[in-house]
Amino acid sequence: MRDDGPAVGLPPEPLGPAADDVRRRLLERIRSGDLRGGERLGAERDLAVEYGVSRSTLRQALSALEGQGFLRRTPGRGGGTFVTAAKVSRDLSRIVGLPALLRDQGFFAGTRVLSAAVVAADAVTARALGVAPGAYVHDVVRIRLADGAPISLEHARFPAARFPDLLEQSLGGSIYELLAARYGVEPAEAEEQIEVVEAAGDEAAVLGTAQGAALLAITRTTRDEDGVPLEFSYDLFRADRTAITVRTRGPRGTALSAGAREQASGRVRRPR
Numbered sequence: 001m002r003d004d005g006p007a008v009g010l011p012p013e014p015l016g017p018a019a020d021d022v023r024r025r026l027l028e029r030i031r032s033g034d035l036r037g038g039e040r041l042g043a044e045r046d047l048a049v050e051y052g053v054s055r056s057t058l059r060q061a062l063s064a065l066e067g068q069g070f071l072r073r074t075p076g077r078g079g080g081t082f083v084t085a086a087k088v089s090r091d092l093s094r095i096v097g098l099p100a101l102l103r104d105q106g107f108f109a110g111t112r113v114l115s116a117a118v119v120a121a122d123a124v125t126a127r128a129l130g131v132a133p134g135a136y137v138h139d140v141v142r143i144r145l146a147d148g149a150p151i152s153l154e155h156a157r158f159p160a161a162r163f164p165d166l167l168e169q170s171l172g173g174s175i176y177e178l179l180a181a182r183y184g185v186e187p188a189e190a191e192e193q194i195e196v197v198e199a200a201g202d203e204a205a206v207l208g209t210a211q212g213a214a215l216l217a218i219t220r221t222t223r224d225e226d227g228v229p230l231e232f233s234y235d236l237f238r239a240d241r242t243a244i245t246v247r248t249r250g251p252r253g254t255a256l257s258a259g260a261r262e263q264a265s266g267r268v269r270r271p272r
Contacts, residue, residue: 015060022051022061030070030083033106038149041071041081088146090237093247095187095222097174098144098152110145111172114206118160118167128221128232129159136160138167140175143206150207151241156233179230188225192218194244197236207238214239 015023029035041047041062048058062081065071073081089105102109119139126133137157144152156175158166162183169178179185197217204211215236222231 015064016057018053019057019060019064022053022058023064025051026061026065027070035083036147037083037086038147039083041083044081087241087243088151088237089243089245090216090218091245091247092192093245095176095190097176098154099174100177102144102146102151107146108148110148112143112145113171114141114143116140116167116171119157121157125157125232129157129229131159131161138163140167140171142171146241149241151238153203153206153236154233155235156231158231159229162230175231185224185230187222187230189227190220190222192220194218196239199236203236207236209238209240216242216244 026035035041042050044055044058044062048055051058053061062071062073066073066081070084071081072084086107088102088107091101099109099111117139118136120134121129121131121137123133125137126135129137131137138160140154140156140158142154142156143150144154158175158179160166162185163179166175166178169182171178176187179187195217197215199207199209199211199213199215201211203215204213207215209215216239218233218235218237220231220233220235221229222233223229
């Protein structure tokens with residue numbers, strides 16, 4: 001299920017019955033998906049007519065929803081009132097392609113392929129993929145979209161010798177699903193390291209955020225059921241659009257396991 005957004009709290013100031021009724025009706029449209037994240041509302045004049053209230057009453061309702069985190073208002077030309085985009089829950093407890101993850105949460109998944117090329121592996125990539133330095137790897141850079149808005153910048157590398165014609169295939173969907181269908185290779189284990197970084201100018205431009213904005217950087221090495229590496233990637237997620245979820249199991253009252261300590265330090269190994 002898609003997250004409804006921020007928890008509903010009391011408006012900063014008590015609303016009259018008319019303003020509260022408009023607030024509730026708009027909130028219902030947001031929760032039902034009739035108004036989607038990132039969508040711009042109509043002009044205040046038109047909204048006031050639609051809901052049968054004065055513009056001052058409408059502004060009270062909009063201010064209440066803005067205070068609760070469901071709307072954001074931006075001034076100036078091109079500004080307006082927008083529905084706050086719901087966060088994508090990035091579940092590190094299972095290995096699944098981002099399109100399936102987005103669909104499971106009610107988002108419309110999209111992809112823009114920025115580049116796809118065969119390159120020589122640098123030392124870091126070679127070590128992660130278990131190939132010789134200079135060996136050929138497929139280098140794929142894509143923007144991932146949730147409801148048409150950029151959510152992540154994905155830079156992934158795959159051993160070219162193992163997947164010789166990968167770049168001739170459609171790269172707009174899940175590469176994990178493509179590897180399974182075409183090569184019979186499925187991911188069974190992934191180790192991911194997470195850190196917070198600031199968006200550089202080019203990264204901010206493609207992700208539609210401000211330069212210096214917080215991004216979640218995830219460095220991932222994925223292996224098959226035999227423990228052979230099949231992917232090495234570096235993904236940048238918009239921190240304002242992403243929530244990280246990790247599920248762990250263990251007896252109550254015991255010290256943290258090695259895996260839990262890894263998670264606490266920002267490194268997560270997903271079991272096979």
